[in-house]
Amino acid sequence: MNKTINAMYFSATDTTKKVVSGIAWQVSENISTEIAINTIDFTLPEVRTKPVSFTEEDILIIGVPVYAGRVPNILLKYLNTITGNGALAIPVVVYGNRNYDDALIELKDVLQLNGFKVIAGGAFIGEHSFSITLAKNRPDEQDMAIIDDFAKQIGKKITTQEEIETVVVKGTRPYRKHYVPKTKDGSPADIRKVVPKTNSNCIDCKLCANLCPMGSIDAEDVSKLNGICIKCGACIKKCPTQAKYYDDQNYLRHKQELEIEFASRREPELFLT
Known part of the structure; x- marks a missing residue:
């Protein structure tokens, strides 16, 4: 099979990188050991100045973190410069154990509108960007085992289906509004301008x-x-x-609430049909 596998991600703290790279490697192993993996890390701003184009011979595994239940606003302009030209795509979102809300369906929609055929998708858990305790050290060994199995199923789908089916993922349209933290009195807390x-x-x-x-x-x-x-x-x-x-007190309060309310382990959600 004459295919190129592309691992593409925005990953400031390396959690999304670990998920996407794991899927890409295992898909490659299941299709052909001779397939090389092309990596595009668009975490740094200079990379996002260059549009990327694919062909029907490409398989793209693309991952972004979930911010407030959605694809990060700051990535949308760049993501809409990526053209598929019929390439197969697997969108991946990584969230900090609260919820991924409409991030996965939003990323899938972006890819489809840009000419990709979306054949699978997944929502995975990574250590929360605000915390060192919420989803600590995830993706962990248990997650990686799920990632390996998911990738094997993707490889099987690609190599056995004559007409590869597109996928349906969880989410709502129109997309839900961004998740908003609350102040102590229950009113919306705007932490967008908070800086380290x-x-x-x-x-x-x-x-x-x-x-x-x-x-x-x-x-x-x-x-x-x-x-x-x-x-x-x-x-x-x-x-x-x-x-x-x-x-910032609102930021710290929100961080503590997340760590308490969403301490129970969430598991990845996978979509193949």
Whole structure:
């Protein structure tokens, strides 16, 4: 089978990367051991300036994190520059154990409108970007076993169906509004403008500036932001000296509520038919 497998993802803290890469590798193994995997990591802003095009000979596994139950707004412009030209696609969303709401159906719709044939889809759980305890260390070994089996089923579908069926995934249209946290009195809490602070642990290694997916952290003074913060958690979780933190009370209250209310383990949801 003359196919190219493409693993494409936005993954600030590497959870979506782990899921997408796992699926891509196993699909490759189940179709042909000679198929190479082409990786497109569009986490950093400069990558998102270049449109990508595929052909009927391509299989695309594409993954994004779930933000407030939807595909992140900041990715939609870029995602709509990707053209399928009949390529097969498997959309993947990764969420922090609360819910993925309409993110998967939204990503599927984007792909279909851009010329892809969507043949499978999945919603997986990754450690929440706000927390080190909510869905801690996920995707874990149990998740990866599910990912392997899912990929094997995708490989079987591709190699055995003469006319490969498109897939139906869970979600609603029109899409639900973005999930909104609440203040102590129950009114909506807008945390969009909340930004990380920097403490005296900072050694000015510039790692946070280099990995910020919005390119917002000032490389000359990493305590400053020159753009928006999407609360991806990369600068906090990857800082070698724990110098980055949030102190906004609404943000911290929301984080604590998530950790308590959604502590029970959620499992991946897979769609193949």
